[in-house]
Amino acid sequence: MAEVHRKLERSAIGFVLAIIGVASIGGFVEIAPLFTIDETVEQAPDMRVYTPLELAGRNIYVREGCYACHSQMIRTLRDEVERYGPYSLAVESQYDHPMLWGSKRTGPDLARIGEKYSDEWHVAHLTDPRAVVPESKMPAYAWLGRNELRTDDLPNHLAAMRRVGVPYTDAMIENASLDAVGQAHPDSNVAEGVVQRYGEATTVRDFDGGSGVLTEMDALVAYLQVLGRLTDAAHQQPAGEKK
Template sequence: MLKLHYNLEKISMGLVAAIIVAASIGGLVEIAPLFTLDETVELPGDLRPNTPLELAGREIYMREGCYACHSQMVRSLADELDRYGPYSLASESAYDHPMLWGSKRTGPDLARLGGKYSDDWHVAHLIDPRSVVPASIMPSYPWLTRPLDTALLPDALATLARLGVPYDKEMIAAAEADALAQSRPGTEAADGFQARYGARPAVQAFDGDPSRLTELDALIAYLQSLGTLTDAPYRALAEGAP
């Protein structure tokens, strides 16, 4: 075998052909299952899409590189279940484009973060992480207090709708207004938002100030949604329990 490899290395075109064959086999093994995804992944009946404000927060999460230090995938290992909660299901990320499961954990996994901490905690943690976690090595994000740009939200929802995320025309048209409404509880606009998205998404002044809409509002809304879009993982864990 070593002699064959040695001889192949002396024939440059043969080596190139062998590399192409090996890469093609690996690619086929990884890509082929994706064509059967619709048949193998059953969407949970209670799965909801991100609201416009949560979607804006997700974009900020990616922009700031949060995915580089935090995964969003709980493995089915006992210590992970004890620390983070139910293991992740492919179906709960069906509306994610792109999905952010990842494997790097400089910081903790965030798949079940929603509701674990208060909005005030998130505000303090994002502005000055060491004010709440003294040993934290996470960078500070003081610029998140700037106003949120919502101009591209209708286009973002329309694009996701074409990919199968269940946003209707009314949701797309009201995207900018709904992003503001979700941060202003007790208003008529908030009532309209809940008529479109239901009672499950949180409606609250995420950054503590309902008179403004900031990037902090959006990012905290997204963080508070993680692990709350469906109860399927909790049901799967309960069904698998002895």
């Protein structure tokens, strides 16, 4: 075997062909399942898209590198299900570009964090993590409560998401900036449009605790509060399918 390997390394053409062969096997293993994706991804008629405010919060989550310490995928292992809730389904991430499943857990998995804690808890935790969880290693993000959220570019963000398959309508894209403001200001004259466009399940409230200004804290908390709540598919699986 050593002699065969030595000869292969000394033959440029043979070595290139071997590399192509091995890469082709790996590529086939990754690509083949895509041909049956319609059969393997679950159906979720109640699935809704992120609102502009939630999408902005997701962008902040990515910008600050939160995915490096928090996964968003609960495995089928019993201890994970008992700790975090129903295991993650592929359909729950169909509108995530990029997906944030992850494998690193310096902090807990966040796939089912939505509405587990109050907005006040999240604001306090993001402002000073150790004041809420003494053993926390998470850095503080207090400035998010002082940073005004940029909204003028949200129509472009929604339009980009539609190009990769997220079913945002023309009305959603056109009103994205106003809907971001309306979701965090329930008493404003633009709040009603958010529910009309995104459904009754949409949470409309002041997420950062009443600063009066639409902040990045509003957006990030809105995103965290919707994790695991875009569809109820994971909670409706037949008993026989649960692992």
